[in-house]
Amino acid sequence: MAAQETVDHKYVYDFAEGNKDLKDLLGGKGANLAEMTNLGLPVPPGFTITTEACKAYLATGRQPDGLAEQIEAHLESLEREMGRKLGDPNDPLLVSVRSGAKFSMPGMMETVLNVGLNDRSVVGLSAQAGGNDRFAWDSYRRLIQMFGKTVCDVPGEEFEHAIDDAKRAKGTNNDLDLDADDLRGLVDAYKKIFAKHTGREFPQEPREQLDLAIRAVFDSWNAERAVVYRRQERIPADLGTAVNVVAMVFGNLGADSGTGVAFTRDPGSGAQGIYGDYLANAQGEDVVAGIRNTVPLQELERIDKKSYDELLGYMARLEEHYKDLCDIEFTIERGKLWMLQTRVGKRTAAAAFVIAGQLVDEGLIDLNEALHRVNGAQLAQLMFPRFQLDHEFEAVAKGIGASPGAAVGKVVFTSDRAVELAAEGEAVILVRRETNPDDLNGMIAAKGILTSRGGKTSHAAVVARGMGKTCVSGADELDVNVPAKKFTVGGHTVNEGDVVSIDGTTGKVYLGEVPVMPSEVVQYFEGELDAERTDDPLVRAVHRIMTHADAARRLRVRTNADTGADAARARRFGAEGIGLCRTEHMFLGERRELVERLILAATEAEREQALAALLPLQREDFVEIFREMDGLPVTVRLIDPPLHEFLPPLEQLAVNVAVAQERGEDVAKEEALLAAVRRMHEENPMLGLRGVRLGLVIPGLFAMQVRAIAEAAVTVVRAGGAACPEIMVPLVGAVQELETVRTEAEKIIAEVIGDSGVEVLIGTMIEVPRAALTAGQIAEAAQFFSFGTNDLTQMGWGFSRDDVEGAFFWRYLELGIFGISPFESIDRDGVGRLVRIAAEEGRAARPGLKLGVCGEHGGDPDSVHFFHEVGLDYVSCSPFRVPVARLEAGRAAVTTTGSDSR
Numbered sequence: 001m002a003a004q005e006t007v008d009h010k011y012v013y014d015f016a017e018g019n020k021d022l023k024d025l026l027g028g029k030g031a032n033l034a035e036m037t038n039l040g041l042p043v044p045p046g047f048t049i050t051t052e053a054c055k056a057y058l059a060t061g062r063q064p065d066g067l068a069e070q071i072e073a074h075l076e077s078l079e080r081e082m083g084r085k086l087g088d089p090n091d092p093l094l095v096s097v098r099s100g101a102k103f104s105m106p107g108m109m110e111t112v113l114n115v116g117l118n119d120r121s122v123v124g125l126s127a128q129a130g131g132n133d134r135f136a137w138d139s140y141r142r143l144i145q146m147f148g149k150t151v152c153d154v155p156g157e158e159f160e161h162a163i164d165d166a167k168r169a170k171g172t173n174n175d176l177d178l179d180a181d182d183l184r185g186l187v188d189a190y191k192k193i194f195a196k197h198t199g200r201e202f203p204q205e206p207r208e209q210l211d212l213a214i215r216a217v218f219d220s221w222n223a224e225r226a227v228v229y230r231r232q233e234r235i236p237a238d239l240g241t242a243v244n245v246v247a248m249v250f251g252n253l254g255a256d257s258g259t260g261v262a263f264t265r266d267p268g269s270g271a272q273g274i275y276g277d278y279l280a281n282a283q284g285e286d287v288v289a290g291i292r293n294t295v296p297l298q299e300l301e302r303i304d305k306k307s308y309d310e311l312l313g314y315m316a317r318l319e320e321h322y323k324d325l326c327d328i329e330f331t332i333e334r335g336k337l338w339m340l341q342t343r344v345g346k347r348t349a350a351a352a353f354v355i356a357g358q359l360v361d362e363g364l365i366d367l368n369e370a371l372h373r374v375n376g377a378q379l380a381q382l383m384f385p386r387f388q389l390d391h392e393f394e395a396v397a398k399g400i401g402a403s404p405g406a407a408v409g410k411v412v413f414t415s416d417r418a419v420e421l422a423a424e425g426e427a428v429i430l431v432r433r434e435t436n437p438d439d440l441n442g443m444i445a446a447k448g449i450l451t452s453r454g455g456k457t458s459h460a461a462v463v464a465r466g467m468g469k470t471c472v473s474g475a476d477e478l479d480v481n482v483p484a485k486k487f488t489v490g491g492h493t494v495n496e497g498d499v500v501s502i503d504g505t506t507g508k509v510y511l512g513e514v515p516v517m518p519s520e521v522v523q524y525f526e527g528e529l530d531a532e533r534t535d536d537p538l539v540r541a542v543h544r545i546m547t548h549a550d551a552a553r554r555l556r557v558r559t560n561a562d563t564g565a566d567a568a569r570a571r572r573f574g575a576e577g578i579g580l581c582r583t584e585h586m587f588l589g590e591r592r593e594l595v596e597r598l599i600l601a602a603t604e605a606e607r608e609q610a611l612a613a614l615l616p617l618q619r620e621d622f623v624e625i626f627r628e629m630d631g632l633p634v635t636v637r638l639i640d641p642p643l644h645e646f647l648p649p650l651e652q653l654a655v656n657v658a659v660a661q662e663r664g665e666d667v668a669k670e671e672a673l674l675a676a677v678r679r680m681h682e683e684n685p686m687l688g689l690r691g692v693r694l695g696l697v698i699p700g701l702f703a704m705q706v707r708a709i710a711e712a713a714v715t716v717v718r719a720g721g722a723a724c725p726e727i728m729v730p731l732v733g734a735v736q737e738l739e740t741v742r743t744e745a746e747k748i749i750a751e752v753i754g755d756s757g758v759e760v761l762i763g764t765m766i767e768v769p770r771a772a773l774t775a776g777q778i779a780e781a782a783q784f785f786s787f788g789t790n791d792l793t794q795m796g797w798g799f800s801r802d803d804v805e806g807a808f809f810w811r812y813l814e815l816g817i818f819g820i821s822p823f824e825s826i827d828r829d830g831v832g833r834l835v836r837i838a839a840e841e842g843r844a845a846r847p848g849l850k851l852g853v854c855g856e857h858g859g860d861p862d863s864v865h866f867f868h869e870v871g872l873d874y875v876s877c878s879p880f881r882v883p884v885a886r887l888e889a890g891r892a893a894v895t896t897t898g899s900d901s902r
């Protein structure tokens with residue numbers, strides 16, 4: 001009975017039965033092939049085996065009941081339609097077997113062309129092609145090669161070596177010079193390779209070829225590289241892949257045949273026009289493999305005007321239909337055009353904005369949809385400084401753009417040398433084969449990092465991204481010789497001290513100094529480029545979309561800024577307040593001495609003296625910031641880090657004291673300092689005496705800061721300005737801590753503000769897991785919460801932020817334990833859950849409680865969406881991230897009818 005039921009389950013869809021919205025079931029490739037078929041475009045007939053069949057196969061290790069029969073039935077109707085039978089010795093039907101998951105996973109899964117060829121049907125194929133033996137044997141050797149590699153794991157190089165040998169024997173390096181006899185010989189060589197690696201002969205039975213190829217595509221879903229890729233990209237592991245079986249059409253039938261790719265707009269700039277490549281007398285995989293030079297698509301007009309015009313017509317139809325840039329694969333078989341694939345095409349960041357703007361102009365999409373066609377990561381990319389490139393500069397190598405930016409500096413090969421030269425004020429680029437945790441200091445000191453090995457999850461890439469430092473990884477043309485302090489590339493030798501320029505966005509490496517300039521988009525945000533006047537299409541598109549995002553968003557966007565200058569820039573970038581003004585830098589420089597006096601104070605009088613000296617300095621700091629923000633809210637965090645950070649390091653102090661004692665100098669002060677540093681030394685300073693704990697232990701410290709804030713506000717208001725201070729207590733874990741601070745603070749505030757009309761809010765950070773879990777209690781004493789997601793991540797995961805990125809994050813990323821560092825993008829399930837609990841319980845206890853987030857997550861696109869969902873009032877981030885947060889807050893607020901684009 002059960003068997004009967006599963007037989008009824010539909011596992012195979014003819015192209016005429018599907019459509020573009022069935023990506024879950026048919027995969028992206030299959031859904032779009034069906035869509036084109038139904039639009040009446042010339043797609044070779046075929047059918048799609050569903051992702052459900054794949055899932056069933058992977059779960060049980062065998063094809064589900066009914067699948068074999070359904071494949072058989074669809075194959076028969078395909079054979080009827082084509083008037084040919086799979087593998088028929090006289091007049092064979094050939095098919096391609098193509099993988100295609102819901103999300104494109106480039107290079108992860110593969111395709112086999114020309115299934116159905118064997119020792120007998122190769123003759124029939126030649127006859128079909130009017131006695132074209134060369135074509136038939138070329139097709140056969142391709143089948144053995146692709147089948148061997150994809151289905152039977154034969155190392156691909158072996159086939160490549162064999163074809164290279166054949167070309168060498170012929171004295172050519174063009175595969176077109178191989179004639180039918182050469183290719184027949186190559187088929188023999190390939191079969192031997194196949195037999196050697198698989199222990200069996202190449203399968204001659206066409207149905208067996210087809211079944212093995214289908215299984216191989218199913219199995220490729222669980223290949224290790226696919227598993228890791230999915231973990232990193234957060235693509236669910238249980239989607240499975242569809243399999244498309246498509247009647248072959250042939251671009252390798254001669255000069256009147258060929259194959260190509262096309263884009264409906266320039267995926268680089270977004271400009272309208274015709275972009276693509278064409279390769280005559282070739283099968284599809286040759287274009288990607290780059291074994292022969294393609295010609296620009298425009299030349300097809302000269303080669304085959306009829307097909308060219310037809311193709312242009314289809315491209316226009318597809319754009320109109322998908323309402324977006326499409327990319328297309330096509331093949332021409334003896335003057336007849338066939339469409340083999342389409343999808344909404346990938347594009348650069350600049351093109352994404354420009355195209356979204358164009359489509360609005362063309363009336364194809366509305367502004368809400370345009371907002372969804374771009375994203376904050378793209379905007380961030382467009383804000384990095386860039387090289388001013390003209391013809392003088394040509395890249396000598398291209399690696400992986402691992403961490404964006406443009407960096408110029410002198411080459412160094414060791415971490416120590418990087419630190420030395422940087423200390424002398426030099427900009428340096430650290431060049432290594434690959435980096436490891438020992439290179440950390442050098443990486444910190446360098447302007448940029450360049451490696452010859454490793455991908456986007458290599459140590460260099462991960463650490464550089466964490467530090468926001470420009471990095472090009474895996475530039476494998478570089479031959480790096482660390483002991484000799486040089487590298488060579490394309491005939492150039494670069495020695496230590498020579499200048500290079502690296503572009504962490506494109507991965508390109510230049511010799512010498514390429515001038516750097518701020519991007520147009522930053523010039524626009526700075527107000528230096530007028531979007532209404534410029535004819536730069538990118539700036540116009542960014543302006544238009546940002547304006548719409550601002551109108552749409554519910555989240556406010558504030559900035560993290562500690563100085564008037566930062567505050568001013570952030571306002572130009574659109575910040576609507578300061579969400580985090582740190583006060584610790586205000587204790588550095590010449591004020592260090594006052595802090596030392598505070599720490600060393602032996603009597604209450606001495607301590608009060610030190611605080612009294614700090615008070616006017618702090619007040620001035622706040623006056624400047626309040627003036628700059630002109631009545632926008634400013635959240636000031638009371639001092640957070642452990643006090644010993646303001647003192648000299650223990651080792652250095654100990655040496656100084658010992659040396660001075662040896663010389664018989666008076667070291668009373670240094671000894672006292674040393675004793676204090678020893679006393680305050682902590683094994684785990686991150687979990688030690690800091691934040692509110694410090695405020696409760698050092699009498700008068702928080703009080704001084706509160707007084708400085710209140711007095712500054714009053715000063716600004718009395719001078720006719722406006723000030724809106726919010727005092728934020730860090731590291732609170734229990735409501736009692738906050739109550740103690742608050743009682744004291746309220747007394748001071750009442751006394752200072754008098755009748756000035758200034759209003760000061762008192763709230764807390766939620767950054768200790770216990771605070772999140774007792775938020776209901778804490779809200780009784782807090783007028784606002786600001787989530788400190790950096791510490792919340794650190795304490796939630798138990799990751800010491802300063803250590804883990806260099807120590808093992810690269811490994812976690814490589815294994816796919818997370819796809820992105822939880823310090824970069826909020827961990828929704830764990831740390832995010834703490835945020836959600838605290839937001840809900842805080843608001844339940846105090847309706848209308850103001851909620852915000854500070855820390856770099858406030859400028860991370862995915863995190864912004866999460867904070868929108870949780871219902872926070874604002875996010876706060878560094879000035880350069882403010883536009884990104886504005887854009888993403890707009891995207892989070894707007895829902896669209898859904899387009900096909902992502």
Ligand code: ADP
Pocket residue numbers: 044095096097098099110111113246247248249250251283284285329330331340341
């Ligand atoms: P990928 O996803 O890697 O592009 P495809 O399944 O699209 O893999 O196929 C690889 C190449 O083979 C492409 O260039 C495609 O156009 C070509 N191809 C696929 N099926 C056929 C077919 N039935 N006839 C001719 N060429 C095909």
Ligand code: MG
Pocket residue numbers: 329341
């Ligand atoms: Mg393709």
Ligand code: MG
Pocket residue numbers: 640730767788790791
């Ligand atoms: Mg913190």
